[in-house]
Amino acid sequence: MAAQVVTITSGKGGVGKTTAAANIGVALASSGQRVVCIDADIGLRNLDVVMGLENRIVYDLVDIVEGRCKLRQAMIKDKRLPDLHLIPAAQTRDKTAVSPKDMQRLADEIRPDFDWVVIDSPAGIERGFRNAVAPADLVLIVTNPEVSAVRDADRIIGLVEAEEKGPPKLVINRVKPEMVRRGDMLSTEDVLEVLAIELIGVVPEDDQVLVSSNQGLPAALDPKSRAGRAFRDIARRLNGEQVPFEDLSARDGFLGRISRLVRPGGSA
């Protein structure tokens, strides 16, 4: 079966694209599927750092595109997960070193031998974004529950629609249930009301994510991490499983759940 190409993008920087790409890649690979992650952020690579593979880089994306190495030579195999591979970005070049056509050719070369290609897009709406989206079968938009991130996500959705990539799906990252409850943070519903696309994941804010990014151990590898579990749920939804969304505001145990069940006007 040919691989599906999933591009992870956001418009705004710093919302957690790279973290999402690493964790979704890890989660897919840990369920036994063959995965290639591609860092399309040429000039500012960091997917390798988050995945803990930085010290094994020999060749990069630009080397493949410019014919200095074979595809397989540039693929770094993750020792923890034998089905996970990374094609790192070049550090010394800029986004113009690769064209959307190059990315399509690269994806086509990878497709026959893998199940998933996960592309980490750079921030912005220029060349790097178009490179990352060009080969995509599915685009995931990562946003945070804050107005400026949602605004940029909306802009990106418009651009993805214009590329006729089909409707993108949404990952809301860094949700703080406590703040949502107080009304200080946009809720999932608020975000969906504006963006009106299908939700594929809600990831709670989790200090462990920062710690694990620094250590190069994606949170999806940690069975105790809440964010890690949310990323694993995204991977399962990508595989077509129906996974209910975890109620992040579940703070109050049995009574709280009962009161939500009997509340009039609920989702029933």
Add this chain to the structure above:
Amino acid sequence: MAAPLPIKGVREGLLIAVPSGEWDDVRASLLATIDERGDFFRGARLALQMDDRELGAADLGELRDALASRDTSLYAVLSTSTVTKTAAANLALQTELTRPERSRVAEEDAEEGSLEEEVPADPALFLDRTLRSGQVVRHPGHVIVLGDVNPGAEIVAGGNVIVWGHLRGTVHAGAGGDETASVCALDLAPTQLRIAGRIAVSPKRRGAVRPEMALLREGQLIAQPWDDERRHG
């Protein structure tokens, strides 16, 4: 800000009534208006109503070039002065507007006086999708959106704007100066709303969402529930 110029939407573009006064001043204020409202005028075809002003081919040619450098094109100069008419004709400009062929029904529906030039003759633009941040729709006639207009999106219409959905972006109705234009939405909560030359921002919402219509009444921009408009309008 330059004094507002009366602008009307006509069949082939925009008709600007050029006020009387020293030509240099008038010319400067015309160009200043266009510079200020560059978004609206970009790509527009302009007709100038000059009344009895006498202008030679040199002045008109210079004005045409000045307009062209602002991304607008002068296509007609209307004047009762033979000098101006001849000059315009020599520059291959029209000296009359093509009469809009308006339907009888529309004529009868019109309540007051001659609306002939005030209602843009362009057909309405129908958009069957949500306008997202960064998307701009500019149309000389009416604009109808079946979907939402998200924050960061913008509609500039010569006529009315109707949004069957949430209107949260920026909207400008009657952008050619039509003060009878209105904006209707199922949820009227624009970032900024303009009708003709008036600007307003949405007040904080109180109460439930309901369909509303914004219009100019005695020079004030007001929004009223759609029910009221039907009862009293």
